[in-house]
Amino acid sequence: MSQVLLITGTDTGVGKTIATAALAVHFSQQGRRVGVVKPVQSGVEDGEQSDVETVARLSGIAPEDTYERVRLPEPLAPTQAASRAGVALPPMREHAAFIAGLVPTYDVILVEGAGGISVPLDAEDHTLIDLAHDLQALDLDPHAVIVNRAGLGTLNHTRLTVWMLQTNAVPLLGTVVGAAPNPDDVAGQLNIDEMKTFANSPLLTVLPDHLGDMDHNRFTATLTAHWQAHPISLG
Structure with a gap:
């Protein structure tokens, strides 16, 4: 059975794509x-990447x-961009069926x-949480990975994201900091230390910057x- 990981963020621009590439390498x-x-x-x-x-x-x-699947x-x-482009977004169950088809x-x-x-991904306001539930209904066992920032505000955003996942019965593999803070960023360094103590949300890795x-x-x-210096374990 394939391992299905749902890569979500605490916000936009936190480094989800870089984290996804890093997980692909791992x-x-x-x-x-x-x-x-x-x-x-x-x-x-x-023409853009x-x-x-x-x-x-x-x-x-x-x-x-x-x-x-949709650009x-x-x-x-997504719902705003689709409306302005005159594009009908596929319902979440179609995304789930597509992913299930990749399992072999x-x-x-x-x-x-x-x-x-909590960002809606289709016209019915379904989110990545709904995608997780649709995958569960197809006998898959998706787990979430949260990507976040190190700086001020991240503790609140991360705890809220963890709470959303746990409340909706979506298993959480852990958290990835999308880019390491500068050594002189006191808030960032302290936040990383605190994230290591979060219950039910292990800090998987802090990715290098740039x-x-x-x-x-x-x-x-x-x-x-x-x-090699900071081992990562994802099962």
Whole structure:
């Protein structure tokens, strides 16, 4: 049975795509075949690099193992961008069925959401939580990974996201800090220390900063060295 991970954020711009690429590297290095799904992509014009294309570029997984289901040009919430583009978003159950159809092909399926956990992804206001429930109804066992910032405000945002997942019976694998804070960022450093003590929400890894600026070889080498010094365990 494939391991299905739902990559959500505490907000937009916290590093979900970089974290997804990093997780793809981690599982690929274990010899596991990885597929990446982006149910809805907004804020990407034709010819611009999308999130799944960024994941493929950084992680080295094949482009044919990435799946972008809907692309919308304006950098808005998916339902807003779809409305303005005149696009009908697929209902969440269709995304779930699509992901279930990938199970025979992949050992790990990474599903990157849009923004935070409560952002609607279809016209019925269904969110990544609803996707988790639809996958559970198909006898899959999805787990969530929260990507967050290190700086001020993150403790509240992270605890709220954890609460949303736990309240809605979505298992949580843990939390990833999308980019390490500067050494002189006292708040960021203290927040990371506090995240290590969160109940039921283990801090899986703190990713190095500026990973998105790297090519594939440097990206992989940097992560490999980082995880040798700070091991990551994702099952």
